[in-house]
Amino acid sequence: MIASDVVRLLKTSHKIALISHIMPDGDTLGSSLALALTLRQKGKEVVCLCSDPIPKSYAFLPGADVIRRPIHSDADITTVLAIDCSDRERLGDCNNIFSKATYTVNIDHHISNTSYAHYNMVDTTAAATAELIYQLIRLTGANIEKQVATCLYTGIVTDTGRFSYDNTTSVTHEIAGDLINCGVDTNWLNDELFNKRSLQRTRLLAKALDTIQVCGGGSIAFIKVDMAMLRAVGADDADCDGLVNYARDIDTAEVGLLFKEMDNGRIKVSLRSKNHVDVNAIAAKFNGGGHKKASGCTIAASMDEAIEMVLKELESIMKAAEV
Ligand code: 5GP
Ligand code: MN
Ligand code: MN
Incomplete structure (x- = not known):
């Protein structure tokens, strides 16, 4: 499935759930929060769900405070996206909501991805799921504001080990450069992500x-x-x-x-x-x-x-x- 199909689906959906994987990391959280902020700006009702608690070190991400565990009434949500989840087990307690949804989407970059959704947007050459979310957001034509850029940059900089792993490509750097132009304060963000230690x-x-x-x-x-x-x-x-x-x-x-x-x-x-x-x-x-x-x-x-x-x-x- 190509990105434009996902964009079309999101356009016609009103209530959307974004699921982050168990034991969440910077990519699953940053990607989900960036997409949520963008869709909310377009008037969509969006919930960000995660089976596990959000690590304290990611609490500073915009919107992290409203990520929550799934509840019974979430089962009514028709469009559900799994973000950075290679297989159904990674959804943890969000599996039930995923099973009940009319439209399911799997946006991921893991080589072990099992293509478990109706729509699978899986690109194993992407350094981070945040790169795929960046492409989606660009396709919607939405403006990337500082908060969205900060979330996406978090996904990329954490999954590439600060641009050092061999998943890092020139495209990764181009996207990161664009995100910096959208206002990311990289000095502050790197400090939050890598230097601060309790x-x-x-x-x-x-x-x-x-x-x-x-x-x-x-x-x-x-x-x-x-x-x-x-x-x-x-x-x-x-x-x-x-x-x-x-x-x-x-x-x-x-x-x-x-x-x-x-x-x-x-x-x-x-x-x-x-x-x-x-x-x-x-x-x-x-x-x-x-x-x-x-x-x-x-x-x-x-x-x-x-x-x-x-x-x-x-x-x-x-x-x-x-x-
Ligand atoms: P970490 O060791 O940092 O938890 O994870 C390293 C990579 O392996 C990440 O891309 C993560 O998504 C994946 N990973 C970690 N644990 C599991 C697991 O239990 N199942 C699957 N499918 N992937 C995992
Ligand atoms: Mn991850
Ligand atoms: Mn990832």
Whole structure:
């Protein structure tokens, strides 16, 4: 499905729900908020939904305060868009609303996307879903105001690791440049997104770094975070964002992993690779997904079991490829 079809659908819809994925990040939130602001300006009634709470670090985004969990009456909304969600599981408790909608749209850039909606606008060459939302908004002819530009820039700058990952293209920079022309205060925004760190988060970083281990002759590095560590410093799940990069960035490592115990006892795994290893394929073995060099999954096992399972898969793939 092409963008103009989505624009046509949105034009004829009056009440619209935008769904962000579970454990929301800058791309799913920035994209949803930018589209919501634009559609509201056009007189549409728009709700932004998310199964999980919004991390404190994204509370500054315009409109973040009205993102909420789904409620019973949302089931009447006929047009529902899933934003940056690679599969139905990523919708969490918003699945019910998605199932009941007359028109469903899936706007995403993950290689693992399962094309689960009536209309699937999936472009795996886009660095962020925010790039696709930018194109949609430009197609509507709407003016991109500072607040909208700030939300879109957030999606792009977070999903590209500040324009450093290889998903970053000249198009990414062109869009970012246009957004700066629309008024984004990049100095302030980068500070909000990447530099500000609560005391709790800083203390968690110290504890997490202390757990780093390597295996496979240094080619795999991993970090463990359990609930006791989070409780000890008063940190939460969202404070673990970005920790996996410290494992990946070790000079000898091809793959970096973060194993994080969640409050339901399951283990959330974040996987990152530098060059050759397709971590999306590893995550897929545990019903997860993502991108070739950044993926995730959740495993119902103890911390030690989860580590053993993932390392076993990884080591066999890396041995076969002689990485
Ligand atoms: P993170 O490790 O930062 O949570 O996620 C890295 C990438 O993998 C993101 O693009 C995210 O959307 C994707 N991802 C993380 N966890 C899951 C999961 O459980 N299922 C799927 N399909 N994708 C995931
Ligand atoms: Mn995302
Ligand atoms: Mn994304």
